[in-house]
Amino acid sequence: xxxxxxxxxxxxxxxxxxxxxxxxxxxxxxxxxxxxxxxxxxxxxxxxxxxxxxxxxxxxxxxxxxxxxxxxxxxxxxxxxxxxxxxxxxxxxxxxxxx
Amino acid sequence: xxxxxxxxxxxxxxxxxxxxxxxxxxxxxxxxxxxxxxxxxxxxxxxxxxxxxxxxxxxxxxxxxxxxxxxxxxxxxxxxxxxxxxxxxxxxxxxxxxxxxxxxxxxxxxxxxxxxxxxxxxxxxxxxxxxxxxxxxxxxxxxxxxxxxxxxxxxxxxxxxxxxxxxxxxxxxxxxxxxxxxxxxxxxxxxxxxxxxxxxxxxxxxxxxxxxxxxxxxxxxxxxxxxxxxxxxxxxxxxxxxxxxxxxxxxxxxxxxxxxxxxxxxxxxxxxxxxxxxxxxxxxxxxxxxxxxxxxxxxxxxxxxxxxxxxxxxxxxxxxxxxxxxxxxxxxxxxxxxxxxxxxxxxxxxxxxxxxxxxxxxxxxxxxxxxxxxxxxxxxxxxxxxxxxxxxxxxxxxxxxxxxxxxxxxxxxxxxxxxxxxxxxxxxxxxxxxxxxxxxxxxxxxxxxxxxxxxxxxxxxxxx
Numbered sequence: 001x002x003x004x005x006x007x008x009x010x011x012x013x014x015x016x017x018x019x020x021x022x023x024x025x026x027x028x029x030x031x032x033x034x035x036x037x038x039x040x041x042x043x044x045x046x047x048x049x050x051x052x053x054x055x056x057x058x059x060x061x062x063x064x065x066x067x068x069x070x071x072x073x074x075x076x077x078x079x080x081x082x083x084x085x086x087x088x089x090x091x092x093x094x095x096x097x098x099x
Numbered sequence: 100x101x102x103x104x105x106x107x108x109x110x111x112x113x114x115x116x117x118x119x120x121x122x123x124x125x126x127x128x129x130x131x132x133x134x135x136x137x138x139x140x141x142x143x144x145x146x147x148x149x150x151x152x153x154x155x156x157x158x159x160x161x162x163x164x165x166x167x168x169x170x171x172x173x174x175x176x177x178x179x180x181x182x183x184x185x186x187x188x189x190x191x192x193x194x195x196x197x198x199x200x201x202x203x204x205x206x207x208x209x210x211x212x213x214x215x216x217x218x219x220x221x222x223x224x225x226x227x228x229x230x231x232x233x234x235x236x237x238x239x240x241x242x243x244x245x246x247x248x249x250x251x252x253x254x255x256x257x258x259x260x261x262x263x264x265x266x267x268x269x270x271x272x273x274x275x276x277x278x279x280x281x282x283x284x285x286x287x288x289x290x291x292x293x294x295x296x297x298x299x300x301x302x303x304x305x306x307x308x309x310x311x312x313x314x315x316x317x318x319x320x321x322x323x324x325x326x327x328x329x330x331x332x333x334x335x336x337x338x339x340x341x342x343x344x345x346x347x348x349x350x351x352x353x354x355x356x357x358x359x360x361x362x363x364x365x366x367x368x369x370x371x372x373x374x375x376x377x378x379x380x381x382x383x384x385x386x387x388x389x390x391x392x393x394x395x396x397x398x399x400x401x402x403x404x405x406x407x408x409x410x411x412x413x414x415x416x417x418x419x420x421x422x423x424x425x426x427x428x429x430x431x432x433x434x435x436x437x438x439x440x441x442x443x444x445x446x447x448x449x450x451x452x453x454x455x456x457x458x459x460x461x462x463x464x465x466x467x468x469x470x471x472x473x474x475x476x477x478x479x480x481x482x483x484x485x486x487x488x489x490x491x492x493x494x495x496x497x498x499x500x501x502x503x504x505x506x507x508x509x510x511x512x513x514x515x516x517x518x519x520x521x522x523x524x525x526x527x528x529x530x531x532x533x534x535x536x537x538x539x540x541x542x543x544x545x546x547x548x549x550x551x552x553x554x555x556x557x558x559x560x561x562x563x
Contacts, residue, residue: 007218010329010337017338020119021345028125030440031460033353033447034183036125036346037317041190043118043138044324044343047197049111049149050331054204055164056155060211066204068164070197075168076175077190077197078142083176084186086135091454092128094461 035088042081048074103151110148111335117141118339122346128460145335180455181412184313184444188241191316195233198323199290202226205330206286215280219330224273226326228293233319235297240312243301244444250306262299265292304365307409307486309444311354311365318347350446357440357466359492359502385521388539390551393480393515396539397556400477400513403427403434404469406506407449408442410483410518411545417456419549420482424458426556435462437469437479437506439487470507479511481518481532483545489530499528514538517548 028036051074055067100108117137124134150158178186202223209215242248269292272285304312321344328336355362388396397403405424411417427434436458442449450463473479481488488508491498508514509532516533518540532538541548 006332007329010332010334013334014325014328014337014341017115017341018345021122021342022349024119024122024342025346025349028122029127029131030438030465031128031447031450031454031463032125032131033350034187034445034451035131035447036122037187037313037350037446038183038190039121039125039134039138040317040321040343040346041187041194042142043121043339044194044321045197046114046118046142046145046336046339047194047201047324047327049145050201050327050333050336051197052146052149052161053152053154053331054201054208055161056152056157058156058160059208063204063208064160066200068160070200070204071161071164072168072171073193073197073200075165076172077193079169079172080175080186081172081190082135082139082142083173084178084183085138086132087176088180088183088451088454089128089131089135091451091457092131092460093454093457094128095459 031092032089035085038081038085038088042078042085045074045077045081048078101153103153107148107151110144111333114141114145114148115335115338117144118342122342180451181415182245183451184309184448185241185244187445188237188244188313188316191313191320192234192237192241194320195230195237195316195323197230198226198320198327199230199234199293201327202230202330203286203290210281210283217277217280220277220280222326222329224276224289226323226330227289228269228273229319229323229326231290231293232297232300233316233323235294236301236312236319237297237316239298239301240304240309240316243304243306244309252303252305254303258299258303262296265296265299268292269296306444307441308358308365310441310446310448311351311358311360313445314347314350314354315362315365316347318344318351321345321347354441354446357504359500359504385533385540386538388515388541390541390548391555392539393541393552394555396478396513396515397427397432397552398430400432402472402476403432403478403480404437404473404476404508404511405434405480405482406437406439406484406488406508407453407482408439408484408487409444409448410485412443412448412452412483414483414545416482416545416549417452417458419546419553420453421456421458422553423480423549423556424462426553435464435469437464437466437508439466439484439506442484442487466504466506473507473510476511477513479508479514481508481514481516482549483517485518485530486528488532489528490535491528491531495531508532509535509537512537515541517541517543517545519544 051070121138124130324340
C-alpha cells in the first residue's frame with residue numbers, strides 16, 4: 001500500500017510540475033530561447049543526484065562504473081550548461097556598444 | 100527518517116523552488132542572469148544534500164567523476180556561438196546517456212536483490228528507451244550540425260515501416276519485461292533497439308529541420324529524467340525533468356508552427372525530398388546592385404529592417420551587420436532586425452549571434468511584431484535568409500512551403516537580398532522575391548558585401 005501511495009504522489013508532482021513548466025516557459029522571452037535550452041539542459045542534469053547514489057553505494061563493479069560515467073556526463077552538462085548560459089546572457093544588452 | 104535524510108529532502112525542496120525561479124527570471128533579459136545564479140544555487144544544494152546520503156560508502160570515485168565532468172564541461176562552454184546548436188545537441192546526448200546508464204544499473208541491482216516490481220520495471224523501460232534514443236539521436240543531430248555527417252536527409256525505401264517495426268519490437272520486449280522482469284536476456288535487446296532507433300529517427304532529417312529536432316530531443320531528455328525520478332523515487336528529478344520536458348515540448352510546438360508543419364511531418368516527412376516536385380525555374384530576370392548602390396539607397400531611407408538567416412552565421416557576417424546598424428544609427432535612420440522563429444539551426448539562434456555582435460536586444464523584433472510595419476519600411480535587407488522571406492508561402496498552393504508564416508520582406512519599398520549566387524535554398528524552391536520589381540540582388544559573400552556597403556557609407560559620411 002505504501003508504494004502505491006508513493007506512486008500516486010509522484011504522479012501528482014509530475015502533473016503539477018508540468019503545469020508550472022508550461023506556465024513559466026511560455027513567459028520566457030523569445031529573445032532568450034537559446035539560453036533557455038542550455039539552462040533547462042543544465043537543470044535536468046539534476047540526474048546527477050541519482051548517479052551519485054549509484055556510484056557511491058559501490059554495490060558491484062558494473063554499477064560503480066555505470067554510475068561514475070553517469071556522474072561525469074551529468075557534471076559535464078551542469079558545468080558547461082550554466083557557464084554557456086551565463087556567457088550568452090551577458091551579451092544581451094539594452095544599449096549598443098560603447099563607442 | 101533520520102535528521103540527515105530530512106536535511107537531504109529539505110535541500111531537494113529548496114532546489115526545486117530555485118529551479119522554477121531560475122526559469123521564471125528568463126522572462127526578461129534584465130533578470131535573466133539572476134536565473135543562472137538561482138539554477139547554480141539549486142544544483143549545488145541538491146548535490147550537497149545528496150552527498151550526505153547515508154548509503155554512500157565511498158566518495159573517491161564520485162570525486163574523480165565530478166572532476167572529469169568539470170574538465171570536459173568547462174571547454175565545452177567556450178565554443179563559438181555559431182556552434183551552440185552542436186553543443187546543445189551534445190549535451191542532450193550526455194543527459195540521455197546518464198539516464199540510460201542509471202536505468203541499466205538499477206535494473207541490474209534490482210535483478211540481484213529481487214526489487215523489481217512491475218511499476219519499477221515499467222519506469223526503467225521508459226527511462227532506458229528515452230535515454231538511449233536521446234543519446235544516439237542527439238549524437239546524429241550534433242554530427243549533422245557539425246557537418247561531419249551529411250546534412251541532407253538520408254532516406255531509403257520503406258523507411259517509416261522499418262522504423263515502426265523496430266519500435267514495435269522494442270516496445271514488445273519492454274512490455275514482456277514488465278510482465279517478467281527476470282527475463283534479463285531481453286534487456287540488452289531493448290537497449291540496442293533504442294540506440295538504433297535514435298540513429299534512424301534523425302537520419303532522414305535535413306539541416307533546416309534541426310531547430311524542431313533539437314527541441315524534440317530536449318523534451319525526450321527531460322522525460323528521461325522524469326522516468327529516472329520515478330525509478331529512484333526522487334521528486335526533485337521529476338520536477339526538474341518536467342520543467343525540461345515542457346520547455347522542449349513548447350519549443351518544438353513553436354518551431355512546428357513557424358514552419359506550418361506537424362510533428363509527424365517533421366519526423367517522417369523528410370522535407371528535402373519534396374524539392375523533386377518543385378517547378379522547373381525558368382531563368383527570371385533579376386536586378387543586381389553594387390555595394391555603392393546599396394549604400395546610396397540606405398542613405399536616403401528612414402526605416403530599415405534587416406532579416407538575418409542561417410547564411411549570416413555561415414558567412415560569420417554578424418559583426419558587419421552590427422557595423423551597418425551603427426552607420427544607420429549615426430544618421431538617425433531606424434534599423435531593426437526581423438527574426439523568424441526558425442532562422443538558424445536552433446530556437447533563438449539569431450538573437451544570440453546578434454547579441455554577441457553587440458547589437459542591442461531592443462533592436463530585435465519578432466516576426467509577428469514586425470510584419471504589420473513592413474509596408475512602411477523603406478529598405479529590407481535579407482542577409483542569408485531564403486525560404487523565410489519567400490512570398491510563395493503566402494499564395495502558391497503548389498509550393499512545398501505554402502502556409503508557412505514568413506517575414507513579409509516583399510512589402511517593403513525596396514528589398515536588398517545579399518546572396519552568394521542564384522542557387523535556391525535548402526528545399527530547392529525558387530524564391531520569387533528575387534525577381535520582384537522592388538528587389539535588388541547584391542551578389543557575393545555576405546560578410547564581404549556588407550563590409551563594402553559599410554565602407555561606402557562611412558566614406559560618404561566624411562563628405563557630408
